[in-house]
Amino acid sequence: MPGNKERSAKSEALGGKNEKPPSSSSAPRTPDSALREEVASKQTRKLRARRTKRDSVWFGMGMFGIVGWSVAIPAVIGAGLGLWIDTRWPSRFSWTLMLLFPGVVLGCVNAWYWVECERKRIEKVRNEKDDG
Secondary structure, three states, X not given: OHHHHHXXXXXXXXXXXXXXXXXXXOOOOOHHHHHHHHHHHHHHHHXXXXXXXXXXXXXXXXXXXXXXXXXXXXXXXXXXXXXXXXXXXXXXXXXXXXXXXXXXXXXXXXXXXXXXHHHHHHHHHHHHHHHO
């Protein structure tokens, strides 16, 4: 039969495999395949950890610093500007306190932005871990 010869020639060209590989759901798991899956999982985790080295204790401390400075700097700028206005044009209202409040609010919004960016990055990494 010419059809069988063609199939065997194609099979030899493709490495001699003529049948489909068994699906993972129908084939029973052998100790060897379980070991391979475990090793592959650990390898993926290690490679991901090497790519994202910044997730350490020092990185966490640095994030505290970024959040702290992002609140402190606008608050100090607001208070400084208010103090300058109070010394130039005295009035019965304290511009120092009035501008300190918007500085703190702006700083809190800024800190929220940084924390939200990091939260999204962490969620992205977790989703990649679940998918991969």
